[in-house]
Amino acid sequence: FTINNSTYPETSIIRRKLTGYVGFANLPNQWHRKSIKKGFNLNIMVVGESGLGKSTLISTLFNMPLYPPRTPKDPASEIPKTVAIDQVTADIEENGVRLHLTVIDTPGFGDFVNNTDSWKPIVDDIDQRFDSYLEVENKVNRTTIVDNRVHAVLYFIQPTGHSLKALDVTVMKKLHKKVNLIPVIAKSDTLTEEEVLAFKKSIMTDIANQQIEIFEPPKYDNDDEETIAENTELMMNVPFAIVGSSDAVTTNDGRIVRGREYPWGVIEVENEEHCDFVKLRQLLIRSHLEELREKTANVLYENYRTEKLSQQGFQQDHSVFREVNPAMRQEEERALHKARLDKMEADMKNVFQQKVQEKEQKLKKSEAELFARHREMKEALEKQRQELEEKKNRLEVGRVGEEKKTRKGFSLR
Numbered sequence: 001f002t003i004n005n006s007t008y009p010e011t012s013i014i015r016r017k018l019t020g021y022v023g024f025a026n027l028p029n030q031w032h033r034k035s036i037k038k039g040f041n042l043n044i045m046v047v048g049e050s051g052l053g054k055s056t057l058i059s060t061l062f063n064m065p066l067y068p069p070r071t072p073k074d075p076a077s078e079i080p081k082t083v084a085i086d087q088v089t090a091d092i093e094e095n096g097v098r099l100h101l102t103v104i105d106t107p108g109f110g111d112f113v114n115n116t117d118s119w120k121p122i123v124d125d126i127d128q129r130f131d132s133y134l135e136v137e138n139k140v141n142r143t144t145i146v147d148n149r150v151h152a153v154l155y156f157i158q159p160t161g162h163s164l165k166a167l168d169v170t171v172m173k174k175l176h177k178k179v180n181l182i183p184v185i186a187k188s189d190t191l192t193e194e195e196v197l198a199f200k201k202s203i204m205t206d207i208a209n210q211q212i213e214i215f216e217p218p219k220y221d222n223d224d225e226e227t228i229a230e231n232t233e234l235m236m237n238v239p240f241a242i243v244g245s246s247d248a249v250t251t252n253d254g255r256i257v258r259g260r261e262y263p264w265g266v267i268e269v270e271n272e273e274h275c276d277f278v279k280l281r282q283l284l285i286r287s288h289l290e291e292l293r294e295k296t297a298n299v300l301y302e303n304y305r306t307e308k309l310s311q312q313g314f315q316q317d318h319s320v321f322r323e324v325n326p327a328m329r330q331e332e333e334r335a336l337h338k339a340r341l342d343k344m345e346a347d348m349k350n351v352f353q354q355k356v357q358e359k360e361q362k363l364k365k366s367e368a369e370l371f372a373r374h375r376e377m378k379e380a381l382e383k384q385r386q387e388l389e390e391k392k393n394r395l396e397v398g399r400v401g402e403e404k405k406t407r408k409g410f411s412l413r
C-alpha cells in the first residue's frame with residue numbers, strides 16, 4: 001500500500017512474500033526449554049480420617065521410604081500417627097525434567113465423639129498459605145515468590161461401601177472453594193470389585209446432591225479426540241480407589257512389585273486392574289499438573305484474594321486493584337479510617353443507649369419496689385389502726401358497762 005501525506009514524500013511499500021523461516025512456530029520449544037530449566041513444582045495435601053493410609057500413600061507416591069523402615073515383629077515400628085501438619089518434599093527428575101513435589105500430611109480426624117471443628121487446622125493451613133503468597137505478592141520486590149499454595153487435596157474416604165459420612169460432607173464443603181478437591185477411596189483392597197463400583201456411584205451421587213465441587217479437567221475448544229477420551233476415562237474413575245504400600249512383594253508369576261500380600265494373592269499398587277493408583281498419579285503428575293496449578297492461581301487464589309482484600313476495604317476495579325495508585329490508596333485509607341471512626345462512634349452510642357436503658361429499667365424496678373413497700377406499710381398501719389380502733393371500742397363498751405353497774409349500786413343503797 002501507499003502512504004500519502006504532506007511531510008513524507010510519496011513512499012511505496014513493496015509487498016514481498018515471506019520465503020524464509022520467521023520462527024514463531026518455535027515458541028513452544030522456547031517455552032519447553034525454559035520450563036525444563038526452571039523445573040516444576042506441585043504441592044499436594046492429604047486429608048481424611050485417622051488411619052486411612054494417608055502417610056502410606058505419600059511414601060507410595062514418592063516411591064521412597066519417608067518413615068523409618070518397618071520390622072513386622074515390632075509393632076512399635078509402624079508408621080507413626082500424624083499429630084501435626086507436616087510436609088515432605090522431594091525433587092524428582094525424569095528424562096531431564098525436574099519436579100519439586102511437596103506433600104502435606106495432615107493429622108487424621110474423626111477420632112472424637114464431637115468432631116465439629118476437626119477440619120479447622122487444615123482450613124487454617126490452606127488460608128495461611130494463601131496469606132503468605134498474598135503478603136509476598138504485595139511486597140515491592142517480588143521477583144522470587146515461592147509458591148507454597150496447595151494445588152490439590154486428596155480427600156480420603158473410608159471404604160465403608162455405603163455412602164459419604166456427614167463428617168466427609170462437612171469437611172469437603174469447607175475445602176472445595178479453596179482447593180482442587182480429588183476424592184479417593186482409601187484401602188480399596190478391603191472391598192470387592194463390585195463393591196468398589198457401587199461405592200463410587202453412591203459417592204458421586206452424594207457429591208452431586210451436596211453440590212460439592214471436585215476437580216475436573218478443563219475443556220478447551222481445540223481439545224483433540226484423544227485428550228477428550230483420556231479425560232472422560234479419568235473422570236469415570238473418580239473417586240479413585242487407592243491401595244498404598246511401599247513394600248516389595250513377589251507375585252505368583254515371580255515378579256517383584258509394590259503391593260499388599262494376602263493369603264489368596266497379591267494386590268499390586270501399580271496394576272490398573274487392581275486399583276486406580278496409576279490413574280491418580282497420572283492426573284497429578286503426568287496429565288494435569290499445569291491445570292491444577294493454573295486453577296489454583298487463577299481461580300481459587302484469585303477468589304480468596306478478592307474476598308480478603310474486599311474485607312480489608314479494597315475494591316476491584318476492572319480486574320486491577322486500585323492499591324497501585326498511592327493517591328487513591330491514601331484516599332481509600334482515609335475513607336476506611338473515617339468509616340472505622342463512624343463505626344466506633346455508632347458503637348459507643350449504642351453502648352451508651354443500652355446503659356441508659358439498663359439504668360432506667362433499674363430505676364423503674366426500684367420505684368415499683370418502693371411503691372409496693374409503701375403500700376405494704378400503709379396496709380399494715382391501717383390494720384394496726386383498725387385493731388386499735390376495735391380495742392378502743394371494746395374498752396369504751398367495758399367502761400360504759402362499769403359505769404352503769406356503779407350507778408345501779410348507788411341507787412340501791
Ligand code: GTP
Pocket residue numbers: 049050051052053054055056057078079080081082083106107108109186187188189190242243244245260
Ligand atoms: P494418621 O496419621 O493417624 O492420620 O493415619 P494415616 O491416614 O496416615 O494412615 P497410615 O498411613 O499411618 O496407615 C494406617 C494403617 O493402614 C497402617 O497399618 C498401614 O499399613 C495401613 N494401610 C495403609 N494403606 C493401606 C491400604 O491401601 N490398604 C490396607 N489394607 N491397609 C493400608
